[in-house]
Amino acid sequence: MRNIKNFFWRIRREKYAVLFDETFYLEKNHDVRDSGHDPLKHYLTFGWQEGRDPSSHFSTSEYLKRHPHLVNERIDPLTHFIRSGKKSNSVKNGTDETYVPQHTYNEEEYTPYFDAEYYKKNYQDIANSDLDPFFHYMNHGWKEHRNPSNLFNTAHYLAMYVDIAHSGMNPLQHFVEHGRGEGRSPLPFRQKVKSKTVSLKVTAIVPNYNHAPFLEERLNSILNQTYQNLEIIILDDCSTDDSRAVIEKFRSTHPELITTILNERNSGSIFSQWRRGIEAANGNLVWICESDDFCEPTFLEEVIQGFADESVMVSFGRIQFADRSGAVQQGLDGYREQSMPGAWAESFSIPAAKLFQTAFGNTNIIPNVGGCVFRHQVITPSEWKEAMSYKILGDWYLYLILSRGGKIHYAPSAVSYFRQHGGNTSVKSFVSEHYYVEHARIGRTIREYWGSDDLNTLRLYKRCEEQFDRFSDQIDGFSLPGAFNVSEVLSTKRTKTHILMGVLGFELGGGELFPVYLANELVSRGFLVSFLAIRVDHHASKVREELDSRVSVYDIQDALEFGVDAFLESASIDIVHSHYLGIEYYLLQRARQRHPYVVTLHGSYDSASISDRDLMTMIRGVDCWVYLTQKNLKHLDGIPLSSDVLRHIPNGVPEARAKRGVSRADLDISDDAIVFVIASRAIEEKGWRETIAALEAAQQATSAPLCLILCGTGPVYDDLVQQGVPSNVRLLGYRNDIRDIYEISDVVVLATRFVGESFPLGLIQAMQAGKPIVATAIGEIGAMITSDDNRAGILLPNLEDDATFISQLEGAIISLLDVDLRNKCSLISRNIGERYDIRQVASAYEQLYADVISRRAMSADETMPT
Incomplete structure (x- = not known):
């Protein structure tokens, strides 16, 4: 009998969920909180008769004034409103609309999301009337999908959050009182990103060797940038021309901006110089500026806007050829167009996985490093060793490494110039066997990372074949099939695993800090790891800083607007690892396809009331529930789950050593x-x-x-x-x-x-x-x-x-x-x-991921038609 009652209470609770705010009720009624009573049951039994409000936007006393018969009939206002209030036209609020209990609003609380001047400018009927703009929007304008400012999109909020649309509540009121704290977004994702101001510090690294004739123009093109939050590191690799004099002139003129690293012996490797510069950088972003190239003054301002999206790891602009004198030459527009026809007129942000499976998998679409900026991150010694082993395509390999599990952004308005002159090594490369051998290597590496399909690999081979035929009269001593064994490349399988950590955000708490520690350890082991956060823009900055910068951070709103299945597919996510109940509501409720899915049960499940329907959706979608303590499994009581979907793994933290930075x-x-x-x-x-x-x-x-x-x-x-x-x-x-x-x-x-x-x-x-x-x-x-x-x-x-x-x-x-x-x-x-120790805990999760992915693959094979 108790189970039947509980079942009906869960169904009933769903009906009241939009209008009854449990948090509000407990905060306003400490006696209920302290007694341990179920807040909804309390309101429906006693609270309404005592004049208590079920939420900030439903006034019990106001409703009873309009429906006095409810007191004698002992019908609570919420039940009456749900059953008949929404449909009844017997009580109006002065219009032809159904009455919804309203409160007066304090305009100051809605700053900056309501802008009276914006409202009048965009809606001439309001500007030409005596109506108060704020009053009009709060009572009428939102129902007409008008926007109160450029920081809140009414139609988006109602379309994105159907619970609010169904409740009849003013969406701006909900956002100000609740939505901000819940991580809901007031704008469509792309509009939100465009509205952000990026203030990240950029380190411009200028590696130089015997480029004295071009160095002054290069440095001036950096100093004259319209974006000024930057530092400059100039490295000279023991030049034999007048480079040192030019460098010293700029250093002495701008000592607060410019640091120099001067080699006494030539390193013999441009990547050695890149490495020294990156390891000395203090910026959030890194811009490697080849010393013979230059750019437009707005390059940085335009290219770094891509980083307003925290999942973007690399951002690049329109790179153009220039001759020795700096005159623009044609060639790279057509080069880009061949790789991805019709895509280059507008900006885009595409998951690196998707881009390397297509255009970036057959063409190096960033032909000059000075045309891109990337997030400052650790590049391991083994990765540097691999990059240095390339003679020609090391930059392409590094773009693959640097973009990791995040996105790559393209900004056509960010223009830079790749100077062509006799000293360029790239011009001489097409007759070298290394050129073709390295294309085969990069093809294999891309397939290992992202599993580029066979057709894309064949396009890569075709491009090499075209170059080989074009320069065949200058090529001697090797054949294309010998240098680029296409069958060997096609047989290369994907070996990298991309893990998506689902979190509430970057807050203080075990459910937020543990995934940071785990992600950092997994990245150090070579996994691709990304975060999917509900609260991307509201976080404790110091917690955010603890996350390894190699981990990209996706906004849940981006995934939802793109479509959950499409998002997981385009980012090539191999397994989702959730640490917060809300992730299940967002992902599992919307996914049409099953994806390998692990949940670590922290406190969010312990204190939640989950409907039977939602719980069954979660059980169907989750491959393994990881618990820390038996009480984490309370929501699964009475459900006959097999032992392989439950696993006990303790929390862990990295064993940090004291720095002795503070004393008594x-x-x-x-x-x-x-x-x-x-x-x-x-x-x-x-x-x-x-x-x-x-x-x-x-x-x-x-x-x-x-x-x-x-x-x-x-x-x-x-x-x-x-x-x-x-x-x-x-x-x-x-x-x-x-x-x-x-x-x-x-x-x-x-x-x-x-x-x-x-x-x-x-x-x-x-x-x-x-x-x-x-x-x-x-x-x-x-x-x-x-x-x-x-x-x-x-x-x-x-x-x-x-x-x-x-x-x-x-x-x-x-x-x-x-x-x-x-x-x-x-x-x-x-x-x-x-x-x-987090290393032991990470090993347990590494084994769990492998088990879940393998089990899911076996299940898929069993369901394949024969």
């Missing part, structure tokens, strides 16, 4: 103090306030000076900054040097009572640093800090009563004032911490 003196903490530290999100449930209270009580019981360091951000941090803290408490905010903080501390505390707590990463970092622990017995924490009945500290009972909980916490603090106990716990802590 820096924080005004005495050497004899016993220092406790918390590193977590600053939310009420994480126990910051309780720990402060417990520490103050413990201080009364001892003469030893006690100190508490609080690291993290969130609403509690904000409150404490405003309210002030005791003199022995240090509020540090977010720190990316947490290992240094642990080094100067004695005990790590996590007095959490957060319902979604599973496998906190902060405790792993603490144990890797060998610190004693004080933590609550919730989630997997008890098992985490225990090994063979030895515990790395003190485990607190998870008590609801604040006073009792604080008393228990005070006792734990006093116990750990004993130095012998701290030393014992420290040794146990360090030993346990070794089992959570």
